[in-house]
Amino acid sequence: MINNFTEHQGFEWIDLIDPTAEELTGVAEKYNLHPALVNDCLQPDHLPKYERMEDYAFIIFRIHTHNNVVEADTVQELTHKIAFFYSSRFIITVHRRNHDLILPIVELVKHEKCSNTLDLLNLLISACLNTYTEPLSKLAKAVDYYEEVVFLRPKKAPLLKGLYYLKRKTDLLKRMLILSFDIIDALDSQEGNVNTRDTRDLYVKHQSILDALFENIHQLLAIYFSVSSQKTNETMRILTIFSVFFMPLTFIVGVYGMNFEFMPELKWEMGYPGVMAMMVLVTIAIYFWFKRKGWL
Known part of the structure; x- marks a missing residue:
């Protein structure tokens, strides 16, 4: 399905939801998109990337899913992919399913809150980063719970399995953010842009939380094995x-x-x-x- 949200805003935002091969080919031909980058859009497990072409940039960003399965520990189980083709004239977003983060931004665009494609891209990337806020909070609470169990209730139920999945989730989310650094760096390349600076600050905040969680989980594992020994x-x-x-x-x-x-x-x-x-x-x-x- 193809949606055009900014027909009269001075730039175009084309949103493709689970596009067919014909729809994707038609858009690629119209905007002169490289076939290799179009092919990357079709790979569901593609990792985050930023690639600069002659007259546009290509971005793949992975957002956190609403999957609440405790034992989810793979890229596709924990994240979904959104691809962006970005230039001063247009933004093309490609994704396989509807995402809640799109609709609020559509409303902002309709009310002319975005004056150019950079503002729109910044809103989209910021919304993508915000999908990690709640999961990181849950991970932090889970780490606190296991820390309490290790130190205060050592006879409580299987710890090692729970710590394993916490470690896997933290490792994966940390890797997603590390691979997304080039995207944030390119987005915030202009000095004096407060909006893109806020997005970078949000990225740094999430990265700091993940670093702390990663260290705490490794310490908990070491303590667990030490106590068991x-x-x-x-x-x-x-x-x-x-x-x-x-x-x-x-x-x-x-x-x-x-x-x-x-x-x-x-x-x-x-x-x-x-x-x-x-x-x-x-x-x-x-x-x-x-x-x-x-x-x-």
Whole structure:
């Protein structure tokens, strides 16, 4: 579907929603778009890019989806692609589905709030960046939750799986923003433009949040493995202490369980209580030895 939102504004905004091959080819021929860039529009998993041609620029920006699946961890599950062809005469946006961010900007254009294509592109990129605001807030809350569980409720349910998906989402979103830097840098290339500077500030804010989340998650993973290792060591220590107590007792029982004919203790009337007393004394001696060493 092809929409023309700015027929009488001095520039054109052509919005293509899930275009057919014929629609895309017709627009490409009309505006002399490079076939390789048009082909990039059709790749659903294409990463963010900025490419400057002779008389226009090509941008691919990935926006965050409304996908609330906890275990989403791929580019296509977490983000959608919007392609832009931008010049002083026109802006062409290409995307596969309707996005909520488009309609408010259409209203601004209809009320002549955009005087040129740079203002329109800035509004679109800013709206794309804003799709990351709520997901980053949720990621921050999730990290706080897992931090509380690691430190205060270590027996709470599976942490490692949740931390894995948090790490994957943070890594992916961070990579999307890093790859989008050229787009923001090109957009804010003119000094004194307050609107594009605000967009850069929003980009830097999101990047700072992701950097902090990325560091916190790695620290949580390190702490989690450290605590797990400490628990394992504590369990092994207790088992070792029990085994040290029972080793001499097992040896004594093994000796007297051989039942040789010429074992005098087997014929003694006090043989059994004597062996039991010896086992108690050995146990007490080991206990005090451990206390003296500070192992108990």
